[in-house]
Amino acid sequence: MTAVYILLGIVALLLLVPLFTTKDYVIRKEVIINKPVAEVYGFLMYLKNHRQFNAWLLKDPGLQTTISGTDGQVGCVLAYTGNKDVGSGELELKGLEDNKRVAVELHFLKPFKSTAETPFDLTAEDASHTRVSWTMKGHFNYPMNLALLFINMDNFLGKDVQHSLDKLKVILESR
Numbered sequence: 001m002t003a004v005y006i007l008l009g010i011v012a013l014l015l016l017v018p019l020f021t022t023k024d025y026v027i028r029k030e031v032i033i034n035k036p037v038a039e040v041y042g043f044l045m046y047l048k049n050h051r052q053f054n055a056w057l058l059k060d061p062g063l064q065t066t067i068s069g070t071d072g073q074v075g076c077v078l079a080y081t082g083n084k085d086v087g088s089g090e091l092e093l094k095g096l097e098d099n100k101r102v103a104v105e106l107h108f109l110k111p112f113k114s115t116a117e118t119p120f121d122l123t124a125e126d127a128s129h130t131r132v133s134w135t136m137k138g139h140f141n142y143p144m145n146l147a148l149l150f151i152n153m154d155n156f157l158g159k160d161v162q163h164s165l166d167k168l169k170v171i172l173e174s175r
Contacts, residue, residue, distance in 0.1 A: 025153040027136040031165040035172050037099045037124040040132060043172060044102045044120050046071050047078040047091055053167040055160040060086045069093075087111045091118075099124070106136075114138060132168065134161055 033040055043049050048071055051057050057065075060082035069076035074093055081088040087110040094117075095103035101121050108114040116138035123131040136157060 023141065024137070024139050027154050027158050027161055028133060029158060029161045029165055030131060030133045031162075031169050032125060033130045033132055033169045033172050034128060035130060035175075036128055037122050037130040039175075040130045040172060041099045041102065041122055044122075044132075044168075045093070045096055047076055047093060047104075050078065050091060050104075052171055053164050055164045055167070056086060057082075058167075059083075084111070095119075114140075132165060134165055136161060 048067060051063075051065065057063060057080060063080055063082040063086060065078055065080045067076060067078050071078075072093075074096060076093045078091040079088075080086070080090070087108065089109045090107040092105045092107065093103070094105045095101065097103075099122060101119055103117070103119045106116045106118050108116075116136050118134065118136050121133040121135070123133070125131050138153075
């Protein structure tokens with residue numbers, strides 16, 4: 001009988017703790033690209049180009065993508081379906097600020113549903129160098145937010161964000 005009470009206590013704890021813990025996470029990584037801000041912005045605003053540097057989209061060589069709307073304009077959506085490592089989802093172009101920001105929203109559909117804001121913020125360091133900051137802001141609903149107690153999202157996803165930015169730098173600087 002004691003084992004049943006212990007088990008019930010653990011279950012109750014697992015249901016109560018998420019009520020009082022954070023539901024949000026933020027990851028932010030940066031890179032300096034040796035190209036003018038207009039060139040970096042002109043590349044990032046087209047979702048088709050994200051297939052070249054986005055670490056998650058590169059995990060499946062057989063990734064299927066479709067673009068709806070006009071690429072490079074607000075409202076454009078790149079839908080993707082991949083293997084078990086990638087799942088399926090959409091990148092939606094939510095906003096553009098000339099040479100300053102490319103706002104993208106990521107909709108995970110499989111293996112689980114979730115949404116994250118993933119804007120690229122651009123800063124001209126000088127006439128030929130651009131700082132690119134890529135942020136990922138997400139939210140876990142109760143009780144899934146319990147995972148945030150055990151998973152450091154910066155460690156879990158941050159290296160892929162940085163790898164993507166490093167790949168973006170190589171692509172743009174080799175043009």
